[in-house]
Amino acid sequence: GLAIFSNENANKYVVHSYNFFLFPSTLGVTDVEFTLSASSIQFLSHYGFDYNKFLKDGIPYMNEVQEKMLSQHLLEGSWKVSSSLDRDVLKKAIDEVTCWIATAKEEETMTLQDLSGYQMIEVQLVLRHALQNVWTQPLGDRKVMVKKVSPQHRRLLENSSYDFCQKDLILMSARGFTNLFRTLVKAKKPLVGHNMFMDLMHLHDKFYKPLPESYEEFKRNIHNLFPVLIDTKTVTKSIWKQCLFPRASNLLEVCTVLCSSRLNPEDPMCPVIAFASDCSRYAEKKSPHEAGYDAFLCGSVLLKSAHLLLCRSTDDGVKADPSFSQYLSVLAEYLNKVNFIRGGVSSINFSGEDAPCQHPPALVVHVRGLPGLNERQIYQEFKALCRFDVRQLSKNQFILLSNKFKQLVLRDYKQHPHLRVSFYRHWRHSPSVNCLLQVSSIVALWSLLAFVLGRAP
Known part of the structure; x- marks a missing residue:
């Protein structure tokens, strides 16, 4: 979700809010694996997440390492199709063209149909590489012309301008959302998030480079990409203390409380x-946990x-309409300090x-006396x-970790x-020490026993 x-x-802000359904690029890149938890699927389904759009029409993305690999494949003319579905489509297209070209005359054309997404690019690259006497051109509507x-x-x-399989065009298509990410990086505008530590890790890993081993390197990289970070969780935690801010469990509640007449x-x-x-649409109906709406809430907070x-x-x-630079000044102590959940520090300073x-x-x-207890039951207790x-x-035995230890836990139990x-x-x-x-x-x-037995007459 992105809200600009x-x-x-004066004091009026206009919001453009967007939802992006992202799906890893499968064009000539090693097959990407990701996991989904059952509870997350249920949560997103409850709030109307469109899984068909995510899986079928998701916008591709890649980081710099993946882009370099793809660029190398394009340069060498070597090609790898990772999807078995795409391989079947490719085989069918090659068979059709091979049968047709044997009897076709120069300038004659045929049309390959029912190609989707990257299949249109992959078919053209493979055909051009295998046959030096064909030319391909996308016709739109899932079709490719072969001449x-x-x-x-x-x-x-x-x-030429008629070549839709130029390396730069293919890379731009494969980068997908990463193109927008790089535009945001170039703009150097303040990046605002709520509890955004995991978001920053995903931004680094998915659109920039794989996460480094070094924590300090990760911090430097993020700071170079986004020099001004504002975590509204860090800000509102401070307001809780200063203004007796009521506890809120989610972003919508935080926004509602901040807009209340008392505060x-x-x-x-x-x-x-x-x-x-x-x-x-968002002005007419609240849509909590929809990415674009949550981004709007975050900026509003x-x-x-x-x-x-x-x-x-x-x-x-x-007394006068405050400028955004004045807001940044009053937020100075919170800039680049990202909330860290249940850690030894309350925030990470980027x-x-x-x-x-x-x-x-x-x-x-x-x-004692309760066999079979698990972590979830202990947590609930x-x-x-x-x-x-x-x-x-x-x-x-279970170990309990918290960033706010309370003595009453020892007392009550x-x-x-x-x-x-x-x-x-x-x-x-420690089990290892034990x-x-x-x-x-x-x-x-055993040593003592051997010593005693060894001395026996």
């Missing part, structure tokens, strides 16, 4: 946000939050050093007290009949 906010005049030509005529047509009273200087005419902070920073209120890491103590849960990440340590909670101690609770100690004990016991 344009400051039309028998002389080798001399073929050389004249290659790389943002009627203020003629408050930013007015309007949808462009081609996005009027930013503007409302910035205006609220600007009002609180001046004693006599805002333009400098991170704050010192402070890890709360890990807890270990000992289960403790979620009312504190939000933990749960990992099974052994058959009857002190007398629990089945669950005992204590601080995690590596030398005491295994090492057990092996050492066995070795020591």
